[in-house]
Amino acid sequence: MTNDPPDHRDRILDTAAEQVRRFGEAKTNVVDIAKAMGLSHSAIYRHFRSKADIFDALAARTMAEEAELAARFVNADGSAGDRLRGLVLALHRSKRAKLGDDPEIHGLYRRIVTERPDLVADYARRMTVLVRQVLEDGVNGGEFHIPELDAAAGVVRDAVTVFIHPAHVEQAVLVGLDMEPRLHAVMDALTLSFSASRRA
Amino acid sequence: MTNDPPDHRDRILDTAAEQVRRFGEAKTNVVDIAKAMGLSHSAIYRHFRSKADIFDALAARTMAEEAELAARFVNADGSAGDRLRGLVLALHRSKRAKLGDDPEIHGLYRRIVTERPDLVADYARRMTVLVRQVLEDGVNGGEFHIPELDAAAGVVRDAVTVFIHPAHVEQAVLVGLDMEPRLHAVMDALTLSFSASRRA
Numbered sequence: 001m002t003n004d005p006p007d008h009r010d011r012i013l014d015t016a017a018e019q020v021r022r023f024g025e026a027k028t029n030v031v032d033i034a035k036a037m038g039l040s041h042s043a044i045y046r047h048f049r050s051k052a053d054i055f056d057a058l059a060a061r062t063m064a065e066e067a068e069l070a071a072r073f074v075n076a077d078g079s080a081g082d083r084l085r086g087l088v089l090a091l092h093r094s095k096r097a098k099l100g101d102d103p104e105i106h107g108l109y110r111r112i113v114t115e116r117p118d119l120v121a122d123y124a125r126r127m128t129v130l131v132r133q134v135l136e137d138g139v140n141g142g143e144f145h146i147p148e149l150d151a152a153a154g155v156v157r158d159a160v161t162v163f164i165h166p167a168h169v170e171q172a173v174l175v176g177l178d179m180e181p182r183l184h185a186v187m188d189a190l191t192l193s194f195s196a197s198r199r200a
Numbered sequence: 201m202t203n204d205p206p207d208h209r210d211r212i213l214d215t216a217a218e219q220v221r222r223f224g225e226a227k228t229n230v231v232d233i234a235k236a237m238g239l240s241h242s243a244i245y246r247h248f249r250s251k252a253d254i255f256d257a258l259a260a261r262t263m264a265e266e267a268e269l270a271a272r273f274v275n276a277d278g279s280a281g282d283r284l285r286g287l288v289l290a291l292h293r294s295k296r297a298k299l300g301d302d303p304e305i306h307g308l309y310r311r312i313v314t315e316r317p318d319l320v321a322d323y324a325r326r327m328t329v330l331v332r333q334v335l336e337d338g339v340n341g342g343e344f345h346i347p348e349l350d351a352a353a354g355v356v357r358d359a360v361t362v363f364i365h366p367a368h369v370e371q372a373v374l375v376g377l378d379m380e381p382r383l384h385a386v387m388d389a390l391t392l393s394f395s396a397s398r399r400a
Contacts, residue, residue: 117371117374117375121375151385152385152389154382154385155382155385155386155388155389158359158362158363158382158385158386159358159359159360159362159386159389160359161361161362161368162358162359162361162362163358165368167367168361168365171317174317175317175321182354182355182358185351185352185354185355185358186355186358186359188355188393189352189355189359189389189390189393189394190389190393192392192393192396193388193389193390193392193393193396194389196392196393196396
């Protein structure tokens with residue numbers, strides 16, 4: 001491990017993703033990944049215990065990238081309501097783009113969503129923390145009145161799951177449904193409830 | 201078909217469900233169902249084309265039962281807000297009870313959710329019509345101010361999918377999560393937004 005360049009792990013994941021894209025998950029193995037990188041398979045095993053370990057890491061990295069995408073909205077300009085909507089919309093579009101472009105990669109994630117609920121729960125927790133920060137900003141700026149921030153962040157998480165969970169986004173793509181008007185309608189209702197309670 | 205008692209079809213479905221409960225979907229076939237009913241398999245084929253046809257009808261019947269359950273809240277007493285919440289809660293509890301009691305039956309529904317999106321879409325449409333009726337009652341009684349009833353019914357449908365879709369409820373059961381506090385929090389936000397817009 002000591003002589004590897006620091007991005008070796010990332011390059012292995014990139015190569016694994018490319019192989020899955022081209023040949024499918026079942027036909028991708030550690031030897032193929034090593035060969036495509038001009039390495040021996042033992043070089044791969046220095047970083048990952050198994051093919052399954054590589055695929056889990058690939059899913060975890062994608063989730064981390066989405067968390068970064070979402071985090072940009074926490075410190076962006078604009079009202080809390082707009083940033084909250086922007087965050088949810090960005091996650092929805094990211095999922096949708098992945099589904100359209102990479103059906104094989106998506107199959108991989110779909111399997112992991114089922115087999116690794118711990119990764120999914122961790123993803124949901126991170127997103128909920130980011131949502132909570134935007135809501136707190138909204139409270140501090142007088143835009144929202146929210147008695148319980150944790151509960152409100154949970155409401156956003158639950159109410160927008162249908163726009164972000166891969167199974168639902170996949171279904172929408174399959175039937176050619178544009179979910180964005182629905183997403184905006186839900187965000188309208190949520191932001192109205194967060195600002196309305198101020199007057200209650 | 202002419203000499204069958206009118207409930208023959210229902211009895212076939214009941215027997216099929218019982219067989220699936222006891223032996224699993226893969227090990228249940230038309231001959232077994234016929235044998236358990238003391239009939240020849242041709243008696244079954246008078247009603248259903250195949251085993252798959254029976255299972256689809258079983259799922260469709262369960263969905264129809266849930267629609268009946270939900271319909272009770274449309275004409276019940278109480279505020280529209282309480283009835284809307286009661287409707288969603290009843291559907292959530294019905295799903296949860298099915299998951300706990302009948303894992304084999306649930307496996308069947310899970311497969312159908314994937315393979316028959318048309319049945320699921322039809323279920324969602326029927327539920328959304330019922331939700332719309334409750335919202336309209338709320339508007340007529342001055343409890344809600346909702347400019348677009350169809351859009352608002354869609355908001356409810358989308359925001360509560362996480363509490364009603366079998367995949368999510370199953371996941372919650374697996375990890376021992378009680379979703380009811382979350383469901384109430386989402387319903388609080390939705391009813392607040394439906395009543396708040398009156399003042400906007």
